[in-house]
Amino acid sequence: MPDSGSLEIDGDRIASVRTLAAGRQAGRDGALCAMEAVAYLAGEPLSDRPACASPVIAAFVRTWSDGLPQAARDGLILPLLPRLVGTRGPEPVERRRAGMVADWLVRVHLPAWFRLAKLNVEADVLAGLPEIRDPGDLAGLCDDLRRARNRAAIANLTLRQTGPYVRAAAWDAAQRAAWAAIRDDLEAAGGPILAAGWDAAYAAAYAAVRASGKAPLEPTRRALEETALTLVERLIAAGQTAPDAPHLADPQP
Incomplete structure (x- = not known):
């Protein structure tokens, strides 16, 4: 194509x-x-x-657009x-794109909510993790993401005890779009990798809960929206270069 x-x-x-x-x-x-x-x-x-x-870009854009x-x-x-139009690539390119989406979830989306919750040390650790180039790379981050989820949950109300706005903040349209783009890859990769993805999602939600009442959530959500747009730009460009070509990391919100 x-x-x-x-x-x-x-x-x-x-x-x-x-x-x-x-x-x-x-x-x-x-x-x-x-x-x-x-x-x-x-x-x-x-x-x-x-x-x-x-397929990766389509899943992301389809879900993101519908949620805006x-x-x-x-x-x-x-x-x-x-x-x-014309972005469908061979399997290595699509796998690379899925890795880029997973990388955004772990090293951009999650640290943004940790910073808002004043968990700055943990945010820096997450942002500094090795780049995820394939969804399977999450296998090496299981312990890091589990620790992040547990750290964010400390001294928090459970998600069920919070208002729907707070629960939804970290699961906004861009985050749901990322999940739609990589869900099949995570499920195919097996339970531990899928669990690592869920740890990242819940850690972001717990951090949003921790920040609620202490800081406005909307600026972080809007900043992440801008990084999601940058991500789509990079996903498009990935089909125009070799899968292993170097690239700049996403800007931090």
């Missing part, structure tokens, strides 16, 4: 997609969700799993869509 730079997209089609719906629409009343719009731009039958797009408010959906996601 050629990359998006080698595919010509009808400019009239791009101009006709002016807003995005949440969830599959199948073109009802002219509405399209993000990945249906990519299929439309590529001239494919309408589907939220277009053949032209990277309308203005953010159109502002963040809509401009990306033409660049998703």
Whole structure:
């Protein structure tokens, strides 16, 4: 599959997609969700799993777009869509992309919530972990992520005793998108690696609970939204370079 730079997209089609719906629409009343719009731009039958797009990127963008408010959906996601056409890569590229998403969850998303909770030493340890280049790399981080979850949970109320806003803060649209992008890989890799992923998710949620009432949550969520956009940019670029090519790490929120 050629990359998006080698595919010509009808400019009239791009101009006709002016807003995005949440969830599959199948073109009802002219509405399209993000990945249906990519299929439309590529001239494919309408589907939220277009053949032209990277499965990892598609899973991330599909879930992220659906979880955003309308203005953010159109502002963040809509401009990306033409660049998703032609991003499907060979298996090594898709595995590399899944590793990049896992890396964002562990070394960007999780430390951001730890810093908000004033767990700065632990945040620095997490951000300084070796780069995750494949979901299987989580096998070497199981102990680190379990410790992070336990540390964040100390002296906290349980998640069930907190309000829905606090519980949802660390499980926002971008975090859910990352899970959608790597869930199959984590499940296929086996119980310990899947458990490490859940430890990372719960550690972020516990840290948000710890920070609640002491610091506003919204700035961290918004900063992570920006790093998620950077992540998508990098996922697109990964198909245009060799899987082992070096790259810069995500900026810290």
